Amino acid sequence: MSIKTLHFPFFLLLTIGALGQQDSIPQEKLKEVVITGQYNPQSVKKSVYQVEVISRADIDRQAGNNLADLLNQSLNITVMPSSSTGKSTVEMFGLNSQYIKILVDNVPVINDEGLGNFTDLTQINLDDIQQIEIVKGSMGVEYGANAVAGIINIITKKSSKYKWEVTPYLQEETIGKEYNGINKGRHIQSVRVGHNINPKWYTYATFTHNDFDGFLNNKQGQNHLFNDGLRGYEWLPKDQIHAKAYLGFTPNTNHRFFYRFEFFDEETKYFNDIVDPNYNPATDTDDPIAADDIYGSQRFVHLFNAAGKFTKGLTYDFYLSYQQQTRDIESFQYRIRTGEKFDVKDFEYESRKAYFTKGSLSNFLDSDVIDFQVGYEVNEIHGYASSFAGEGMFTENIKRTLGTYDVYGSTEINIGKRFSVRPGARALFSSKFDTMTALSLSAKYDLGNGYDLRGILGTCPKLPTYEELYTYFVDVNHNVQGNPNLQPENGISAFLHLNKIFKSGDKVNFDTIFSTWYLNVRDRIELVAFLDDGLRYQYGNIDIYRTYGASLTSQMTYGNLGLNAGFTFSGVSKVLDSAELSNDDYLHSVQANGNAFYRIPKWGTTLSAYIKYNGPEYQFVTSEDLNGDPVIVRGKRDSFTSVDATVSKSFDKDRFQVTLGARNLTDIKRINTNALQGGAHEGAGTSVLLGYGRSYFLKLLYKFNFG
Known part of the structure; x- marks a missing residue:
């Protein structure tokens, strides 16, 4: 039976369950605690870091299935989709996914390009997630290299009030x-x-199956016969299977152990828009063929965690993980009329195996005044590239190993009841680079009357990733090469957050945050384009990056009404050291967002709406004047606004949930830009594909809870 035929049985399961159970279900309330960067789980208010929490309720209101669905409306975060690969990565403060670590239960996630960084958000499933914690700013002491802009930590669910939980759901989307x-x-x-x-x-x-059938737009799909550039898809189709398992053991209130397993499989289909008519003059017939590819990614994750405290208060937290991600490719010639494949080449293209362990000890003195934390973190990535990946450039398979071996420590001092300070340091030892250090100083001051002031000042080196050093992705469609001569980057960031919390009785709550920041990245690594032997990209240390900005966000709840709004202003200065011409002026941009929800308990209904405005973005690019001489011009990417809306309705005492929604109501597909290197005169005008237009979805979920 094809997996697509599961749609109808799932619908029957949901419907039968909705009609079958009638007993009431108690509501499970989760404590508002955070674990990211903490010695022990604690409330958001007590945390020395400014931690932004996306709750399970927030995820459900957006009907988010993966991390890309969810982060699209977040302020100072930009999801960058790629229609040509089907992947979506994240930017924070203008820094791309190289500078942001994505973790699941405090452990970095392996992916096709690295460990924790370069993460494809569409490969992070949210079905078992309790909450998501975001810390913006350098977290090098706590989480090692490459956490320059911040971290996104996904916390999985680890308990339940019920003897049995069975929760199927079905979601259909245009x-x-x-x-x-x-x-x-x-x-x-x-x-x-x-x-x-x-x-x-x-x-x-x-178990989750996500079948994305691609976006044709003006394309004509797989079976188009003519060589007119219309064959294939504008947004590539891909099919995902995600399976997870968890086993937790809590012998008493002081200790907890768990093991989590994850399997992920993804298939992305590429249909070449070049069609060979394959004309036979002897018979005056044609048999059109095209060179197509199917890319596959498979991920295995094993994670063991032991955490707790001993009788005298000493707290421990230990992680041990083995992760593997492989990338394979099936290249073939496709007879369009008959659907026949021939000249098939099927092989493992690249693979990554990561060994990760991290441990910490804290609460040595069992004191409310001072605490210490010491720890270690070790990871080794073993990589492989098939000789077929080189298109004849090399004849043997390539194997490389890259390891980091860190030790770190910090102390948290409570000076009175209002002031807390946490200095910290980490030494980073590498199998390839000289020893580096990360330093940080964080502080929190309770100003009284609901005001809190938090500051984070930190350095964070960015080590070249395995992908940047050793990748060799060369075929008829790609030419991306690593550079083993790369040097580490150095980053520094400073953040200041002023919070104001106001409460009036049990109904009214206000939480307003004013934030300002400055980041400086030296020897930044980017892909550089070379035109000497065809379009070739290679990683290199080429530029300096500086950014500053400020934002104001406010959240308000009044009974069943919730309102959130935010505005941010930032400036970016980017200097290409390798270019003969450069301009280090700051280019400015703005973002604004807002969302609202309203619960109608009598009807079991929640109405939600989300809006985000992304202002124009600018970049200095090299162009030519009327005489053909090189000049620096300011390129611009147009502004755009995205709007989402959902209506959720519960039946059968909240067991059966129906969510109807719309994404991208502003119908964004392409936006104009000339902020690309090259072109003539005022820069090459083009467009960037950012979305696939207005879409609608229906989600049906049922909760079978027993005991």
């Missing part, structure tokens, strides 16, 4: 105007089963 329920649109099926074996043991398993 891709722009394209949908037919079978091979057009987006189709998601998922089921989660959790079980409290006894008071000490808890386990769960999830």
Whole structure:
């Protein structure tokens, strides 16, 4: 049975469950605690860091299936999709995914390009997530190299009030105007089963299938016969399977152990827009063929965690993880009329194996005044590239190893009841580079009357990743090469946050945050384009990057109404050291967002709306004047606004949930830009594909809870 035929059985399962159960279900309330960067889990207000929390309720209101769905509306965060690869990465304060670590339960996530960085957000499933914690600013002491702009830590669910939980859901979504329920649109099926074996043991398993059938727009798909550039898809189709399992053991209130397993499989299809008519003059017939590829990624994750405290208060936290991600490719010639494949080449293209362990000890003195934390972090990445990847450039498979071996420590001092300070340092030892250090100083001061002031000053080196050093991705469609001569980057960041919390009774809550920042990255690594032997990209240390800015965000809840709004202003200065011409002026941009939700308890209904404005972005690019001489001009990427909206309705005492929504109501597909290197006179005008237009979705979820 094809996995796509599961749509109807899932719908039957949801419907039967909705009609079958009638007993009431208690509501599970989660404590507002954060773990990211903390010695022990604690409330957001007590944290020395400014931690932004996206709750499970926030995820459900947006009907987010993966991290790309969810972060699109966040301030100072930009999701950067690629229609040619199907991947989506994240930018924070103008710094791309190289500078942002994405973690699951405090452990960096492996992906096709690295460990923790370069993460494809569409490969991070949210079905078992309790909350997401975001810390903006350098976190090099706590989380090592490459956490220059900040971290995004995904916290999975680890407990339940029920003996059994069975939660299936089905989600159908249009891709722009394209949908037919079978091979057009987006189709998601998922089921989660959790079980409290006894008071000490808890386990769960999830399975999710996400079928994205691609965005044609003006293209004509796989079976288009003519060589007119219209074959294929504007946004590539891809199919994902995600399976997870968890086993937790809590022998008492002082200790907790868990093991988590994850399997991920993704298939992305590339259909060449060049069609060979394959004309036969003897018979005056043609048999059109095209050179197509199917890219596959598979990920395995094993994670063990032990955490708790001993009788005298000493707290420990230990992680051990093995992760593997492979990238394979099936290249073939495709007879368009008959659907026949021939000249098939199927091989493992690249692979990464990562060994990771991290441990810490804290609370040595069991004191409310002073605490210490010491720890270590070790990771080794073993990489492989097939000889077929070189298109004849080399004849043997390539294997490389890159390791980092860190030790770190910090102390948190509470000077009175209002002032806390945390200095810290980390030594980074590498199998390839000289020893480097990361330093930080964080502080929190309670000003009284609901005001809190937090500051973070830190350095964070960015080590070249395995991808930047050793990748060799060369075929008829790509030429991206690593550079083993890269040097580490050095980054410094300073953040200041002023919070004001106001409460009036049990109904009214205000939380306003004013933030300002400055980041400086030296010897930044980027892909450099070479035109000497065809378009070739290679990583290199080429520029300096500086940014500063300020933002104001405010959240308000009044009974069943919630309102959030934010505005940010930033300036970016970017200097290309390798260019003969450069300009280090600051280029400025703005962002604004807002969202609102309203609960109608009598109807079991929640209405939600989200809006985000991304102002114009500018970049200095090299161009030519009327005489053909090189000049520096200011390129511009146009502004755009995205709007989402959802309506969620509960039936059968909140067990059966129906969510109807719309994404990208402003119908964004392409935006104009001339902020690209090259071109003539005033820069080359072009457009960038950012979305696939206005889409609508329906999600049906049922909660079978027993005991």
